[in-house]
Amino acid sequence: MGLVGIALFAIAASLIVASLTTGLRDRPALVAFGLAGVVAPLALYFPFQYLFFLGNAWWTIAVAALILAVIGGVIGFALGGDRKMNLARLAAFAGALGVLPLVLDQMFQRWSTFTSIIPLSSGVISTIGATTPAIDRRDDYWLQMLDSATHLILPTLTLMIISLAAYTRYSRASLLEVMNQDYVRTARAKGLSERVVVMRHAFRNAMIPIATIVAFDFGGLIGGAVITETVFAWKGMGAVFTDALGRTDVNLMMGFFLVTGALAVIFNIIADLLYSALDPRIRVS
Numbered sequence: 001m002g003l004v005g006i007a008l009f010a011i012a013a014s015l016i017v018a019s020l021t022t023g024l025r026d027r028p029a030l031v032a033f034g035l036a037g038v039v040a041p042l043a044l045y046f047p048f049q050y051l052f053f054l055g056n057a058w059w060t061i062a063v064a065a066l067i068l069a070v071i072g073g074v075i076g077f078a079l080g081g082d083r084k085m086n087l088a089r090l091a092a093f094a095g096a097l098g099v100l101p102l103v104l105d106q107m108f109q110r111w112s113t114f115t116s117i118i119p120l121s122s123g124v125i126s127t128i129g130a131t132t133p134a135i136d137r138r139d140d141y142w143l144q145m146l147d148s149a150t151h152l153i154l155p156t157l158t159l160m161i162i163s164l165a166a167y168t169r170y171s172r173a174s175l176l177e178v179m180n181q182d183y184v185r186t187a188r189a190k191g192l193s194e195r196v197v198v199m200r201h202a203f204r205n206a207m208i209p210i211a212t213i214v215a216f217d218f219g220g221l222i223g224g225a226v227i228t229e230t231v232f233a234w235k236g237m238g239a240v241f242t243d244a245l246g247r248t249d250v251n252l253m254m255g256f257f258l259v260t261g262a263l264a265v266i267f268n269i270i271a272d273l274l275y276s277a278l279d280p281r282i283r284v285s
Contacts (some may be wrong), residue, residue, distance in 0.1 A: 001105040003042060009101035010038040017094045022087075023195055031090040032079045038073030039099035044068070045221055052106050056141045108145040115147050126151045128233045155232045159225060163217060170213060173193040174206040204278045211278065215271035216264075225261035244253075 001009070014037035015024070022029035041048075044067070052060050072095025073088045115124065117134050124131065132147050170227035178184065179202050187197045222236030237256065244252040276282045 001101060001108055006045065006101040007038060007042060008097050009104070010041055013097045013100065014038055017090065017097065019195075020199060021090050023193065028079045028081065029087060029090065030089055031055045032072070032076045033094045035075045036068070036091040036095035037098045039191040040068055040071045040075075040095055041102055043210055048102055052102075053171045057142070061099060062253050064102060065099040069093070071095055072098075088271040103145075106142045107149065109195060110140060110143045110146055113140075114143060116146075118150075124150060125153050127154060128281045130234055137226070151234075153193075154275070155225075155228055155234055158232075159221060159227050167210065167213070170210055171206065174209050175202060176207040207278050211271050211274040215267040215274070221261070222263055224256075246268055 014033040017037070018024055018033050024030065044064075051064060054060075055063075056106075057066075068275070069092040073092035075095075076088035076091025077084045079091075079130075081231055114135075118126070119134050123148070126147075129152050130148070132151075133142075134141060135147050175198075179198075182195060182204075186204050187201045222237065224236055224241050226238035226242060229236045229238040230232070230242070235273050237259070240252065241256050243249070244256060
């Protein structure tokens with residue numbers, strides 16, 4: 001991607017964060033997002049190159065994101081004025097997002113190596129399997145990540161498109177219902193901008209039904225998508241389930257139901273915790 005590509009990606013991400021949180025007219029917030037999400041990743045580009053090369057593992061991404069988040073938090077706290085903590089939290093989030101173009105840059109640096117290994121007759125985006133057999137799993141971590149990303153594109157899009165229409169309809173219906181509540185009219189009467197009314201007051205409460213659906217869907221996806229895994233030859237929990245059925249393997253079947261049942265319980269707990277985060281009237285006791 002290079003420095004120019006990283007800068008464009010970081011600017012776009014910072015503008016999205018600003019438009020969804022503080023608005024594009026909030027100059028201190030724009031300055032904080034620009035410094036945390038654009039200037040800091042560009043300034044640390046070459047040190048992070050050494051970090052990524054030295055570590056060559058997933059933890060280097062976490063370390064880079066943590067460093068950028070801390071820098072963003074300090075910048076937001078310094079420029080926040082009367083809202084130091086709020087702007088520090090948002091700037092830390094914008095700073096952590098700055099690691100995404102750095103990771104993409106590392107992956108695309110291996111693009112020529114990747115295209116020289118895979119069979120280009122069927123295209124760059126893989127349609128079968130989870131990995132390319134010719135790529136050694138002990139080799140470059142970023143090359144492995146690029147290979148896994150190309151294999152993930154089609155299955156991920158398939159599972160996303162299945163749920164997109166339902167999530168859109170549920171979100172619209174829930175938000176329309178919330179927009180007629182008394183506290184939304186009170187927020188407008190206080191003189192708050194429409195963006196603040198919608199994003200901070202209405203949208204959070206409208207996401208409570210969606211949190212329930214997402215929690216169940218996440219558990220279902222981890223539990224296995226049999227048809228998608230079969231079509232794209234992806235060995236996941238769905239393949240484990242079908243193999244156990246085909247071989248009448250009772251032990252494997254019991255293990256499958258144990259894992260999926262535990263996931264259902266865990267994601268229900270996560271949904272309950274999300275309720276308290278979305279609606280301040282709900283408390284976890």
